[in-house]
Amino acid sequence: MTARQLPHARRRSKGGRRVLSSCGRRVRRRPACDRGAASGKALSIHTFLLRRRQVHSLVVVAHPDVASLTHGLAREVTAALSDDGRSAELVDLTAEAFDPRFTAADLLHYRDEGPTPLDVVGEQARLDRAQQLVLVFPVYWWSMPALLKGWIDRVFINGWAFEYAPAGRLLPKLDQLSVHLLAVAGGDVDGYERHGYSNALRTQIEHGIFGFCGASIASTRIVYDSETAPVEALAAEVDFTVKQISTLPAAL
Ligand SMILES: Cc1cc2nc3c(=O)[nH]c(=O)nc-3n(C[C@H](O)[C@H](O)[C@H](O)COP(=O)(O)O)c2cc1C
Numbered sequence: 001m002t003a004r005q006l007p008h009a010r011r012r013s014k015g016g017r018r019v020l021s022s023c024g025r026r027v028r029r030r031p032a033c034d035r036g037a038a039s040g041k042a043l044s045i046h047t048f049l050l051r052r053r054q055v056h057s058l059v060v061v062a063h064p065d066v067a068s069l070t071h072g073l074a075r076e077v078t079a080a081l082s083d084d085g086r087s088a089e090l091v092d093l094t095a096e097a098f099d100p101r102f103t104a105a106d107l108l109h110y111r112d113e114g115p116t117p118l119d120v121v122g123e124q125a126r127l128d129r130a131q132q133l134v135l136v137f138p139v140y141w142w143s144m145p146a147l148l149k150g151w152i153d154r155v156f157i158n159g160w161a162f163e164y165a166p167a168g169r170l171l172p173k174l175d176q177l178s179v180h181l182l183a184v185a186g187g188d189v190d191g192y193e194r195h196g197y198s199n200a201l202r203t204q205i206e207h208g209i210f211g212f213c214g215a216s217i218a219s220t221r222i223v224y225d226s227e228t229a230p231v232e233a234l235a236a237e238v239d240f241t242v243k244q245i246s247t248l249p250a251a252l
Contacts, residue, residue: 057081057088057132062148064094069226070184073238074136077182080246081132089126093147098123100150110157123155132178132218134245138226139185142197143204152209161213172214179210180245181220186227198222218248 059081061074074090081088093100099119108114116124127133137144144152156174158164163171183201185192192198206217221244223237 055081055086055131056129057086057134058091058126058130059088059134059136060091060093060148060151061136062093062145062151063136063138066092066095068138069223069234069238070136070138073182073184073223073241074134076238076242077134077136077180077245080242081134083246089130091126093151098147098151100147100154102150102153106154106157109159112159116157116160117154120154120157123151124160127155127177131176132180133215134180134182136182137184139183139187139201139222142201144183156209156213170212172212174210175214175216177210177213177215178218179215180218180248181205182241182245183220183222184226185222185224187224189222189224192222192224219245 057078059074059078061071063070065071071092074092078088078090103117105114105117106120109116109120135144135148137148140146143149155161160173162173165171181202187197189198201222202220206220210217221241223234223241226234229237
């Protein structure tokens with residue numbers, strides 16, 4: 001992405017201050033090319049490349065403005081994950097008017113007393129087709145926007161994302177899903193580290209949501225200073241982030 005293509009060309013400069021970024025990775029699996037070794041079936045590079053080609057990604061964006069940096073990032077990521085035989089679907093929760101409200105129907109379903117609401121069935125079907133999920137969102141109050149949180153509340157429900165065995169033991173059900181988190185933040189890295197916001201955000205989403213459901217976190221990246229950094233710095237940040245996500249091995 002060039003500075004010219006970057007949405008929000010209006011951004012104020014912060015006196016040339018560098019955009020800092022944090023990249024954390026918690027990969028619970030061995031690299032994809034090593035997988036199979038434990039079962040005595042080491043993957044050949046040919047098999048690894050073939051499997052990589054079959055990866056389908058679901059990119060979910062939650063931001064009300066299609067001209068935003070967040071949307072630009074989501075589009076770039078989707079394009080990068082669609083090359084070389086891979087496929088990717090971009091889901092714009094605002095454009096699709098996804099209803100994030102957890103209703104009485106959702107509660108009945110949660111209690112095993114009612115059917116899965118139809119719109120939730122559709123979202124789960126999209127996720128069932130994907131090996132990778134990429135969430136792209138602006139940080140609102142040190143977390144994800146309510147629209148995306150509601151999508152998680154309603155879609156990642158018991159019976160589909162996890163279930164309880166009769167003895168009360170938790171059975172995570174999304175162990176085939178690999179997740180990338182892309183958060184766009186107005187704040188700077190110093191504030192995030194000083195107050196523990198970065199860790200708090202990662203703990204609740206990586207561990208609290210996806211860890212609970214058995215999914216792997218492939219990468220988490222926070223793009224800081226989104227409202228104030230120079231356009232060139234943000235463009236470079238977007239390029240780096242997109243390249244990183246598109247070259248990381250997916251959970252297969
Ligand atoms: C309701 C609201 C809450 C926000 N809360 C935070 C916050 O807690 N931390 C933060 O770093 N930025 C916060 N911001 C700033 C947004 O993260 C920032 O506007 C967004 O990253 C800009 O993305 P965009 O350039 O794609 O529009 C908030 C913005 C809004 C509108």
